[in-house]
Amino acid sequence: MSTSSYNHSSGAAAGVEALAVAIADLRFNWSGATDQTLAIERFGLRTGERVLLRGPSGCGKSTLLAAMSGVVDVPAGTVRIAGTDVGALPQSHRDAFRVDHIGLIFQSFNLIPWLSVRDNVVLPCRFSAQRRQRLSGTPQDDAQKLLVALGIAEHSDTPAGNLSYGQQQRVAAARALIGTPDLILADEPTSALDPEAKDRFLSLLSREAAHSGAALLVVSHDPGLEHHFDRVIQMSEINAPKVDPC
Numbered sequence: 001m002s003t004s005s006y007n008h009s010s011g012a013a014a015g016v017e018a019l020a021v022a023i024a025d026l027r028f029n030w031s032g033a034t035d036q037t038l039a040i041e042r043f044g045l046r047t048g049e050r051v052l053l054r055g056p057s058g059c060g061k062s063t064l065l066a067a068m069s070g071v072v073d074v075p076a077g078t079v080r081i082a083g084t085d086v087g088a089l090p091q092s093h094r095d096a097f098r099v100d101h102i103g104l105i106f107q108s109f110n111l112i113p114w115l116s117v118r119d120n121v122v123l124p125c126r127f128s129a130q131r132r133q134r135l136s137g138t139p140q141d142d143a144q145k146l147l148v149a150l151g152i153a154e155h156s157d158t159p160a161g162n163l164s165y166g167q168q169q170r171v172a173a174a175r176a177l178i179g180t181p182d183l184i185l186a187d188e189p190t191s192a193l194d195p196e197a198k199d200r201f202l203s204l205l206s207r208e209a210a211h212s213g214a215a216l217l218v219v220s221h222d223p224g225l226e227h228h229f230d231r232v233i234q235m236s237e238i239n240a241p242k243v244d245p246c
């Protein structure tokens, strides 16, 4: 694991096809805000790379994840995910692109509480032919394998709403990983866990991302998680927004 020694521009120079993420000259302001939120000249994640992103509250980490997943419009610059400029896609295509290529894990897991754990995990495969094509077996078989790997297989048939927070978190991780997306984005995925559970969860997530070849970007304030990652980045190293002087 390296801390900050990586040359962000060298990632982009390595070639778009070797990168899960390649950002260039990205600028973003929230509507009505006078201060810029994002001004990122270069940022890249290699295929299969695992990166921890840190930075103080309000510095734009979640906004960057929203720009990477195509949830917000990017008015200037390019955000390439697996070689595709997400910002150039029309909104309807962007939603389809996201489910094909990106696994998302957020603090609120957005599981469907009345569906079984296994049915929650297979959901991305119902919406994405690409995810289905990348499965090694049936969606249910692959879901079960992930649930075993994440240590929660005994709850496969339980409604997701009946699980504890930590258990739901592992279900959200399995749902993000199924069908091997190119990129997993996780925003504060461990904030409500005790230190031991945080460590265990990140071990599992990091191991499963490595196993599937997905790049992994985790935003977290939690200390002591660095050893799970290839690289640790401070937001201030990549983001230099202009601040309105008035």
Ligand SMILES: Nc1ncnc2c1ncn2[C@@H]1O[C@H](COP(=O)(O)OP(=O)(O)OP(=O)(O)O)[C@@H](O)[C@H]1O
Residues within 6 Å of the ligand: 030, 031, 033, 037, 055, 056, 057, 058, 059, 060, 061, 062, 063, 064
């Ligand atoms: N939907 C929104 N509309 C307008 N402004 C927003 C919106 N979301 C975030 N912001 C603003 O953008 C800036 C960056 O917020 P963001 O949530 O990206 O920061 P963060 O680094 O993820 O913070 P935290 O660590 O507290 O989650 C903040 O000033 C915030 O107020």
